[in-house]
Amino acid sequence: MKADPASQRRLLGLQQIDTAAARLERRVQTLPLHETIASLAARRSGAADDVTAAETRRSDAEAALAKAEDSVKAVRERLTRDQQRVESGQMDAKALASMVDEVDHLKGRVGVLEDAELAAMEALEQAEAAVVAAAARARDVEQGLRTAVGEREAAVAAAKTEMAGLRGRRQAAVGDLPGELVTLYDRLRGRYSGVGVGEFQGNRCTACGLEATAADRARYDGAPADEVLRCAECERILVRPAS
Numbered sequence: 334m335k336a337d338p339a340s341q342r343r344l345l346g347l348q349q350i351d352t353a354a355a356r357l358e359r360r361v362q363t364l365p366l367h368e369t370i371a372s373l374a375a376r377r378s379g380a381a382d383d384v385t386a387a388e389t390r391r392s393d394a395e396a397a398l399a400k401a402e403d404s405v406k407a408v409r410e411r412l413t414r415d416q417q418r419v420e421s422g423q424m425d426a427k428a429l430a431s432m433v434d435e436v437d438h439l440k441g442r443v444g445v446l447e448d449a450e451l452a453a454m455e456a457l458e459q460a461e462a463a464v465v466a467a468a469a470r471a472r473d474v475e476q477g478l479r480t481a482v483g484e485r486e487a488a489v490a491a492a493k494t495e496m497a498g499l500r501g502r503r504q505a506a507v508g509d510l511p512g513e514l515v516t517l518y519d520r521l522r523g524r525y526s527g528v529g530v531g532e533f534q535g536n537r538c539t540a541c542g543l544e545a546t547a548a549d550r551a552r553y554d555g556a557p558a559d560e561v562l563r564c565a566e567c568e569r570i571l572v573r574p575a576s
């Protein structure tokens with residue numbers, strides 16, 4: 334293939350643009366924010382589970398308190414009824430003695446049940462505090478997630494702008510080059526990990542870094558300036574320095 338030496342050298346500029354674009358793409362794909370967001374999303378679902386569990390414990394505590402309150406109320410009502418009967422003076426001695434015993438027993442029972450009611454109130458307070466704390470943690474995670482997503486969107490938008498700039502530069506660079514030279518370059522670039530051209534510098538190809546043998550060196554030196562050389566080692570286009 335033939336191409337004027339200036340066009341060959343411009344391929345090196347095109348390669349710089351393509352390398353920058355590939356690097357930019359990799360940078361977007363490997364943004365640390367991707368991991369941050371994935372980890373926060375996992376924590377969000379855990380935090381939501383914690384809130385649900387805390388709310389369930391609060392419901393249980395509410396039910397336990399209601400039950401304790403009902404128990405106290407029932408025993409108190411019975412105690413009041415019994416006391417009224419004792420005070421009515423309309424019972425015979427035997428029934429009265431038995432009723433007084435029951436009143437004593439019921440007083441003790443009310444005390445026990447009131448202690449239980451108090452404990453249920455405290456348990457409910459703790460359960461309510463746990464719901465508030467779990468909800469606050471869930472909000473923190475949600476906030477962190479939103480921030481990270483916003484940062485990622487900004488980073489991706491900035492990369493898109495940068496990429497658009499590189500695409501524009503590439504279009505301009507390609508426009509200045511012979512089509513078949515670009516086609517060859519693109520084919521080699523696709524085949525050899527994004528690099529399609531190297532420069533011959535200090536007896537080495539900058540694309541593969543390998544030194545030319547004496548025979549290859551002689552072949553490169555003897556080739557006409559407009560001949561598109563290929564590196565004997567890596568097969569990429571080999572551009573000679575401007576003379």
Ligand SMILES: [Zn+2]
Pocket residue numbers: 531538539540541542543564565566567568569
């Ligand atoms: Zn090479």
